[in-house]
Amino acid sequence: MDNCRWCGGFLNSNLKIHFILSFKPFIPKTLCDKCESLFTLPSREESCVDCGRFQASQKRCQDCEKWLNQKQQLNNQALYLYHGIIKEYLERYKFKGDYRLHSLFQTRINSLIEADELVIPIPVTKSTMKQRHFNQVTGMLGEIEFLDCLVAKPKAQAQSEKGRNERINAQQPFEINQKLVSKIKSQKVVLIDDVYTTGTTLHYAAQLLRENGVQSVRSITLAR
Amino acid sequence: MNQLDITGRLLPDTACDEMILNNHALQFQPAIQINHTTIHCTRCASDCEKAEAQLPDETYFCYQCFNLGRLDSSMKLVHLPGINQFEVVHPVLTWKGRLTELQQKCSDEVVKAFQEHQNKLLWAVTGAGKTEISFAGIAWALAQGLRVGIASPRVDVCVELYPRYQAAFANTSMILLHGKSEEPYQYRQLTICTTHQLLRFQDAFDVLIIDEVDAFPYANNDSLQMAAKRSVKKHGSLLLMTATPSPKLRQQYQVSYLPLRFHRHLLPKIKIHFCFNWKRKIYAGKIPQKVIFKVLQKIERQQRFLLFVPRIKDLQVVDEILSKKYHGEKCWKTVYSADEARMEKVQAMRDEKVLFLITTTILERGVTFPGIDVIIFGGDERVFSVASLVQIAGRVGRKASRPTGDVDCYIGSYSSNVAEARKQIAEMNRKGKALG
Ligand SMILES: [Zn+2]
Ligand SMILES: [Zn+2]
Ligand SMILES: [Zn+2]
Numbered sequence: 001m002d003n004c005r006w007c008g009g010f011l012n013s014n015l016k017i018h019f020i021l022s023f024k025p026f027i028p029k030t031l032c033d034k035c036e037s038l039f040t041l042p043s044r045e046e047s048c049v050d051c052g053r054f055q056a057s058q059k060r061c062q063d064c065e066k067w068l069n070q071k072q073q074l075n076n077q078a079l080y081l082y083h084g085i086i087k088e089y090l091e092r093y094k095f096k097g098d099y100r101l102h103s104l105f106q107t108r109i110n111s112l113i114e115a116d117e118l119v120i121p122i123p124v125t126k127s128t129m130k131q132r133h134f135n136q137v138t139g140m141l142g143e144i145e146f147l148d149c150l151v152a153k154p155k156a157q158a159q160s161e162k163g164r165n166e167r168i169n170a171q172q173p174f175e176i177n178q179k180l181v182s183k184i185k186s187q188k189v190v191l192i193d194d195v196y197t198t199g200t201t202l203h204y205a206a207q208l209l210r211e212n213g214v215q216s217v218r219s220i221t222l223a224r
Numbered sequence: 225m226n227q228l229d230i231t232g233r234l235l236p237d238t239a240c241d242e243m244i245l246n247n248h249a250l251q252f253q254p255a256i257q258i259n260h261t262t263i264h265c266t267r268c269a270s271d272c273e274k275a276e277a278q279l280p281d282e283t284y285f286c287y288q289c290f291n292l293g294r295l296d297s298s299m300k301l302v303h304l305p306g307i308n309q310f311e312v313v314h315p316v317l318t319w320k321g322r323l324t325e326l327q328q329k330c331s332d333e334v335v336k337a338f339q340e341h342q343n344k345l346l347w348a349v350t351g352a353g354k355t356e357i358s359f360a361g362i363a364w365a366l367a368q369g370l371r372v373g374i375a376s377p378r379v380d381v382c383v384e385l386y387p388r389y390q391a392a393f394a395n396t397s398m399i400l401l402h403g404k405s406e407e408p409y410q411y412r413q414l415t416i417c418t419t420h421q422l423l424r425f426q427d428a429f430d431v432l433i434i435d436e437v438d439a440f441p442y443a444n445n446d447s448l449q450m451a452a453k454r455s456v457k458k459h460g461s462l463l464l465m466t467a468t469p470s471p472k473l474r475q476q477y478q479v480s481y482l483p484l485r486f487h488r489h490l491l492p493k494i495k496i497h498f499c500f501n502w503k504r505k506i507y508a509g510k511i512p513q514k515v516i517f518k519v520l521q522k523i524e525r526q527q528r529f530l531l532f533v534p535r536i537k538d539l540q541v542v543d544e545i546l547s548k549k550y551h552g553e554k555c556w557k558t559v560y561s562a563d564e565a566r567m568e569k570v571q572a573m574r575d576e577k578v579l580f581l582i583t584t585t586i587l588e589r590g591v592t593f594p595g596i597d598v599i600i601f602g603g604d605e606r607v608f609s610v611a612s613l614v615q616i617a618g619r620v621g622r623k624a625s626r627p628t629g630d631v632d633c634y635i636g637s638y639s640s641n642v643a644e645a646r647k648q649i650a651e652m653n654r655k656g657k658a659l660g
Contacts, residue, residue, distance in 0.1 A: 097294040099279050100287060131238070133279040133296060 004032035005101055006039075006089075030104060038085050041108070051199055052078035052224050063199060074199065074206050074217065077112055078224030079105065082195050086223045090194060094136040102134070105222060106142035112220050113190055119146040120184075122193040122205060123174070125154055136194050140222060146192070149180035150205060172204050176212050184214050191219040228411040232306035232371070232428025232455075234267060236299045250304055256284055256297035265289060266301050268423055268447045288447065289423055291403065306427045306457055308371050310413040313395035317363035319356070324486055326659060327357050333480040334361040334463060338431055343462040345437075345477035349652050350467045350589075350618020351485040355385065358433055358465065359392055366396055366413060370430035373415045373455065375422055377442035379404060380570060381435060381590030386416050404567075419448045425455035432456045436589055437464040438473065438611055467589075467618060468611035468648075484656035489627035491649050491656070492620045494600075494613065496642065497634050502602055509541055515601055515634055516549050522597065523550060523579060529597040531582045532616055534605035536560045542582055542601070555579040561586040589615040594623040597630040604639035613645035 002011050009032050031039065047054045050064035050073065060068065067073060080086040093101040113119060121137040129135065138146065153173055176184075191205055196219075206217040225241045236255060237245060244250075257264040262271040265286035277284045285296040295301075323331055330346060337344040338361045348354045358374075365372050374389065376382050379402045386400045398414035400407070401421045409424075419434065419442045434442070434452060442448045456462050464477060485491065499505075499512040522529050533542055539558040547554065557569045559581050566586075572578050573593055581587065585607055598619050600608065608616075613633070620629035635642060 096290070097285065097296075098287065098290060099285065100276055129281075133281050133283050133285075133298070139280065 004035055005030045005104060006035040007032060009034070039080075039089075039104070041079060042081060047078075050074065051076040051196060052221075054081055054224070067199060067203060072203050072207065074203055074219060076196055076199070076202065076219045076221060076224070078196055078221045079108055079112075080223045082197075082223035090136075090223070093139075094132075094194060097132055097134075099134055099139065102136075102139035103142035105140060106144060109140065109192070109220060109222070110144050113144070114188070116188055117190045118184065118187040118214075119144060120149060120189055120191050120205075120209070121146050122191060122201060123148065123150045123152040125152040127154065128152075137192055140194065141192060147180060147183055149177045149184060150208070151175045151177055172208060173201065174205055174208050176208060181212055184209065184212060186213065186215045189214045189217045191217060193219065193221045194223065196221040196224045227304060228307070228309065229409065230302060231304045231411065232425055233409075234301050234303050234424055234426040234454075236293070236295055237302050238299055239293075240302055245302070247304065250302055252300045252302060254297070255295040255299040255301050256286060258284060258297060263297065265295060267292070267295055269450045270447055292420070292423060303426050306371065306429075308369050308413075308430070310369050310371070310397070312367060312369055314367075316367045316393060316395060317359060318394040319359055319392035321356060323353075323356060324488070326482055326484055327353055327486060330480045330482050331357045331360045334358060335364050337361070337463065337478070338365055338461045341459045341461055343477055344464070345469060345473055345479045346463060346465045346482075347469050347474070347479050348465070348467060348482035349485060349491060349656070350615060351487075351491075351622045352467070352482045353486040354435070354465045354467075355388060356486075357482070358463065361463070362389075362393070362414075362431065362433075365431045366393065368430075369413075371413055371415075371428060373417065373422075373425070373429040373432040374435065375417050375419045375432065375452065376435040376590065377419045377439040377448070378436060378590050379418050380567070380587070381439075382416055382418055383567065384591055385435065389414065389416060419452060422448065422451040422455045425451070427457050428455050430457055430460045431463070432460065433463045433465060435465045438466045438468055438470055439589060443470070468614050470611075483652045484659050485621075485627070487624040487627045489621060490653040492617055492629055492631050493649060493653075494603075494617050494631045494633050494642070494646050496603070496638070496646075497632060498636070499634050500636055502634060502636050506538060506541055506602070509545075511542055511545055511601070512634065515599070516545065518599060518632060519546060519580075520550060522599075523552070523555060526579065527597055528573075528576070528593065528595060529580045529599060530587060530593070530616075530619060531556075531580055532588070532598065532600045532603075532608075533582060533584060534602040534607050536584055538602070539582055539584070546582075557581055559583045559587065585612050585616075588612050589618070591619075592622055593619070595626045595629070596620060598632070600631070600633040602635070603633035603642055604635040604637050606639075606641070608641060610641050610644045610648065613641060614648055617645070617649060 004011050011029055011032055048061035048064055049058055050060050053061045092098050124135045189209055191202055193202055202219045209217050225244055253266055255266055261274055263277050263284045264271050268289035270288035272287055277287055283297045285294050362372055382402055396414050397412045399410050399412040401417035499514055502512050543558050555578055557578050559566055559569045573581050598616055617631045620631050621627045
């Protein structure tokens with residue numbers, strides 16, 4: 001790799017002597033210095049304690065108050081705001097499908113995961129998979145180990161179930177892969193998704209995992 | 225969507241309706257060919273490294289023509305050979321202008337080339353009236369019910385050409401296609417588009433004109449050149465137009481040559497001024513006094529102009545210094561290729577809302593602002609190729625009522641590009657004089 005994955009410019013990956021002497025593991029660069037600085041993480045001091053929404057205080061935000069009232073607390077950590085360069089990134093990677101950009105944030109996501117946590121990605125539907133040929137969430141995880149135990153129901157099916165089953169179940173967009181259900185029992189789970197918008201998706205996934213016997217659930221998203 | 229929307233096109237099957245796909249006349253080919261270490265894209269004819277192009281489910285995508293919508297190895301490209309189904313409304317040519325004797329000669333040669341299914345290079349100096357010269361040939365083709373394409377590597381050029389062709393062929397259906405326009409594709413007798421859009425055509429045009437054929441990114445881009453050839457029908461004609469053809473182009477094609485401007489005045493010469501340390505100055509965030517003086521003088525005289533700088537990052541330096549040195553209300557804007565507001569800024573210049581633009585080679589050609597001068601700052605930098613310098617100088621003196629103007633070029637050393645550009649202008653003026 002001699003080109004920056006974002007701007008396509010030349011990558012100067014010469015090892016500097018002080019780096020070699022530092023005995024740190026060498027991680028090959030994927031971004032040039034200029035683009036690296038574009039993707040600088042925002043400071044995380046002022047954000048909602050639950051969902052990671054960036055706001056003026058560290059109090060729980062209104063959305064999360066609502067979830068709490070429904071006894072569905074979920075702690076989410078977001079790396080970035082869904083804005084500017086990250087919006088552009090997801091447009092190119094997820095919607096247009098430039099898979100070369102999949103692992104740009106692997107290291108940053110990895111640094112937020114604890115050693116004893118089980119990583120579970122939010123899945124995409126079969127029809128999305130057929131068209132996109134990848135799940136943007138597992139793509140983002142890169143080399144990070146995960147358990148792909150959630151299955152996204154087709155959108156149409158989720159609709160038609162309405163009225164037949166109880167309301168909450170009709171809206172539940174996921175199912176558990178029964179073959180893997182034993183592997184999640186009593187685990188500390190961290191759910192991964194690309195964007196946290198209203199939190200609905202992650203809350204449904206968390207609820208389903210709790211019903212299937214996990215010890216705890218929290219979540220990490222690239223953007224909020 | 226109907227079958228006309230796909231005739232002469234090369235589209236992924238995923239973009240077509242089920243009904244269209246059932247047409248027996250359709251031709252299918254795999255979008256991506258998988259080879260040993262690379263993949264080959266049928267649409268853009270590029271090779272991609274397998275390792276880079278791989279998707280996790282063992283399909284591959286082309287990252288070269290990605291911006292036109294991702295093609296992957298699970299797709300097929302669909303094509304329906306070009307059919308012409310146009311209603312010809314007379315008069316086809318609604319342009320009321322008249323050609324000069326010299327323009328007429330080139331125009332006749334173009335008509336003849338189209339009639340005889342020949343390819344041709346129209347080499348006409350800046351301001352010779354290439355567009356008007358092309359009208360008669362296009363009118364002939366349209367009147368025969370043939371399909372015509374006009375493409376340029378530069379989106380600005382397409383945007384400027386479109387209303388001119390609309391006025392000249394007011395009874396003909398046409399469409400403008402480029403990456404920044406929202407308008408969806410439609411089957412039209414006359415298509416004006418960027419050369420990138422040609423990647424979506426195959427055997428479509430009976431006549432294809434490529435304006436500013438030596439401009440970036442078309443020149444030296446095998447993929448775009450392949451697309452241009454592929455978009456022309458087997459017995460169609462390709463007309464290339466430019467003021468600055470490379471020696472290679474001049475050899476490859478039969479040439480129609482016009483060395484004199486439509487108003488019969490000679491091309492403005494490039495005046496050089498030495499600023500031996502301009503490079504060191506700009507690194508230190510400064511620009512030579514001479515350049516500042518020239519700019520202030522033009523502002524003083526309310527003379528409209530373009531100020532060319534070598535690099536995008538120089539724009540800001542020059543902008544800041546001028547803001548400090550000039551105390552009146554800011555009367556300029558900076559423009560570069562990836563500038564979001566590029567089209568608006570060019571329009572502001574056209575509407576005389578600003579006195580001048582500070583820009584890079586992106587505005588070297590295609591765009592015409594009547595009665596302007598130009599200043600080239602750092603003309604000895606390599607980005608100013610011979611063709612660039614000739615084109616930039618060619619922005620000046622385009623109006624019959626102001627057929628001259630100043631081209632001031634500030635250099636640190638007398639580079640071979642500057643010398644060659646001056647030589648070419650002198651040569652064309654010598655030939656022009658002999659005709660005029
Ligand atoms: Zn970069
Ligand atoms: Zn919150
Ligand atoms: Zn391609």
